Amino acid sequence: MSDEAGKAPSRWWLLVPVLGGMLLLVQLASYLLDKVQDPVAEGPRVMAFDEGPAAAGARARPRLMLVTSLPAGFTGGFDLEAGFGSPLLASLEQAYAVELAEYVDPGKLGEHERLLLAHPRAQPAEALVALDDWVRGGGRVLLLADPLLSARADHPLGDPGAPAPGFADTGLLARWGVRLDGPVTGGEAALMVEGVPVLLRSPGRMAVTGSGCATFAEAFAADCRIGAGRAIIAADADFLLVEGEAGADNRAALLALLARLAG
Numbered sequence: 356m357s358d359e360a361g362k363a364p365s366r367w368w369l370l371v372p373v374l375g376g377m378l379l380l381v382q383l384a385s386y387l388l389d390k391v392q393d394p395v396a397e398g399p400r401v402m403a404f405d406e407g408p409a410a411a412g413a414r415a416r417p418r419l420m421l422v423t424s425l426p427a428g429f430t431g432g433f434d435l436e437a438g439f440g441s442p443l444l445a446s447l448e449q450a451y452a453v454e455l456a457e458y459v460d461p462g463k464l465g466e467h468e469r470l471l472l473a474h475p476r477a478q479p480a481e482a483l484v485a486l487d488d489w490v491r492g493g494g495r496v497l498l499l500a501d502p503l504l505s506a507r508a509d510h511p512l513g514d515p516g517a518p519a520p521g522f523a524d525t526g527l528l529a530r531w532g533v534r535l536d537g538p539v540t541g542g543e544a545a546l547m548v549e550g551v552p553v554l555l556r557s558p559g560r561m562a563v564t565g566s567g568c569a570t571f572a573e574a575f576a577a578d579c580r581i582g583a584g585r586a587i588i589a590a591d592a593d594f595l596l597v598e599g600e601a602g603a604d605n606r607a608a609l610l611a612l613l614a615r616l617a618g
Contacts, residue, residue: 417452417467417468418468419452419470420454420463421455422457422471422472423455424457425473425592425595442598442606443595446606446607447471447609454467458476459475459482461481464485464486464489469497470486471499472498473595474499474500474519475523477525480525483525483527487527487530490582490584490585491583492582492583493582493583495616497586498588499592500535500559502535502558502559503537503538503557503559504520504592505556522592529564529565531579531581532564532565533561533562533564533565533568533577533579534562534563535560536559536560536561537558537560537590538557538558540557542557544556546572548575548611549572549615553604553605555594557593558590561574561577561588574590585616587612587616594608
């Protein structure tokens with residue numbers, strides 16, 4: 356028994372490096388955890404990124420909801436997801452963070468500074484009520500209401516995806532104090548809008564029926580103060596579909612109308 360007792364102490368030294376290694380791992384884990392929780396501490400940063408001026412500029416763009424029945428690409432086809440490469444959306448994306456939709460989403464209106472209704476489909480009653488409340492509470496909307504849309508010629512008869520032949524007014528214009536007349540011509544018409552030459556197709560005319568509204572650009576559009584908000588209603592949407600040099604001017608005019616809403 357005395358020999359076994361004398362040998363036992365000689366085995367404990369084998370545990371020393373093991374215990375030391377475990378202690379080192381605990382200290383290392385604690386150090387790394389502190390760095391993850393405090394990315395501003397000295398040394399390498401974890402999960403902290405310099406976004407740069409481009410990302411900062413994207414965050415600074417006001418949010419724009421685009422509700423339309425027109426081809427999202429504005430060159431044919433009706434896939435809303437396929438339209439982000441279009442010239443019009445490219446122009447809008449330079450100034451706004453754009454969200455595309457077919458119908459007004461009452462739950463998302465408050466997330467956007469401006470709303471562009473480009474010849475929208477007939478909206479549900481609850482969406483119209485929410486839209487009117489949003490505008491009166493300070494919202495800004497540009498409504499393109501076409502009395503005779505030529506874009507339907509690109510779709511076969513009876514195509515359910517085709518936009519309506521004329522703006523589907525369900526009483527909203529009268530509530531805002533305007534009326535859409537026309538078309539005043541069945542062909543193309545040139546007009547200056549916000550100092551920019553615009554090529555229109557079978558445009559209508561806006562007439563004022565209530566207080567708070569005034570027409571401009573030879574009655575092509577009406578500018579209405581509605582409660583704490585503002586609405587501009589223009590009597591054509593086909594001008595968004597024009598291509599070439601005239602299309603570039605039309606897109607510039609659209610941006611000018613959206614900018615006017617901020618005043």
